[in-house]
Amino acid sequence: xxxxxxxxxxxxxxxxxxxxxxxxxxxxxxxxxxxxxxxxxxxxxxxxxxxxxxxxxxxxxxxxxxxxxxxxxxxxxxxxxxxxxxxxxxxxxxxxxxxxxxxxxxxxxxxxxxxxxxxxxxxxxxxxxxxxxxxxxxxxxxxxxxxxxxxxxxxxxxxxxxxxxxxxxxxxxxxxxxxxxxxxxxxxx
Numbered sequence: 001x002x003x004x005x006x007x008x009x010x011x012x013x014x015x016x017x018x019x020x021x022x023x024x025x026x027x028x029x030x031x032x033x034x035x036x037x038x039x040x041x042x043x044x045x046x047x048x049x050x051x052x053x054x055x056x057x058x059x060x061x062x063x064x065x066x067x068x069x070x071x072x073x074x075x076x077x078x079x080x081x082x083x084x085x086x087x088x089x090x091x092x093x094x095x096x097x098x099x100x101x102x103x104x105x106x107x108x109x110x111x112x113x114x115x116x117x118x119x120x121x122x123x124x125x126x127x128x129x130x131x132x133x134x135x136x137x138x139x140x141x142x143x144x145x146x147x148x149x150x151x152x153x154x155x156x157x158x159x160x161x162x163x164x165x166x167x168x169x170x171x172x173x174x175x176x177x178x179x180x181x182x183x184x185x186x187x188x189x
Contacts, residue, residue: 024147024189026055026069033071034079034184040176046088051075053105057189062144064121067110069187073100096164097157103130111135119143123151129160147189154182 031052038045055069076092078085093100112124119142127136140151156179158166165177 020060021065022059024057024059026052026057027188028052028054030188031055032184032186035076036182036184038178038180040178046078046080048076048078048080048089050077055187057110057149057187063115064110064113064142064149067108067113067123067125069108071106071108072104073098073106074104076100097162099130108136115142121149127155127160130162132160134159149187149189151185152182153185154180157181 028051033050033052034047035050036045036047051072053070053072056067057064058066074093076089076098078089080088092098095102098106107126107128109126110123111126112122114122116122116139121140121142122137123140124135124137126133134155136153136155138151138153140149142149157163158179166179
């Protein structure tokens with residue numbers, strides 16, 4: 001009888017712990033990633049979107065404790081309407097940049113999450129692009145009521161071996177492309 005009571009208490013304790021955690025799936029159609037790249041010494045930039053393929057976060061006591069997202073690199077688009085945009089997108093998908101044929105997805109996995117007040121969260125994550133994984137850090141704003149997480153992130157593309165017309169690979173006269181790519185990310189769950 002004693003063993004039955006102890007087993008029953010353990011089961012109740014485990015179910016209470018598991019109930020405190022909630023997995024929330026990413027709302028793919030509502031969430032967005034806006035990218036921007038620019039020339040280093042010239043005027044002009046390009047921007048567009050890339051879509052999520054899937055994702056989820058784990059929430060415990062209204063705080064995100066884990067997160068993992070797959071990005072569909074085949075969905076890269078430009079926000080520009082010029083006739084040459086098709087060529088730009090095809091070049092971004094080429095091996096000079098994201099090598100989408102061999103790397104159709106990218107991935108981001110939260111590795112450390114720290115709430116710092118007023119809904120702000122410091123997040124360290126592993127970002128995998130072109131089969132290369134590097135750690136990135138960013139600050140996000142978490143709106144618990146709207147189940148929304150918003151952030152901006154800037155990366156150095158050369159850390160993922162994307163070196164086409166990079167600062168270290170091209171002369172100034174060849175219109176160097178900035179090594180920085182910025183992202184505005186809005187996640188809804």
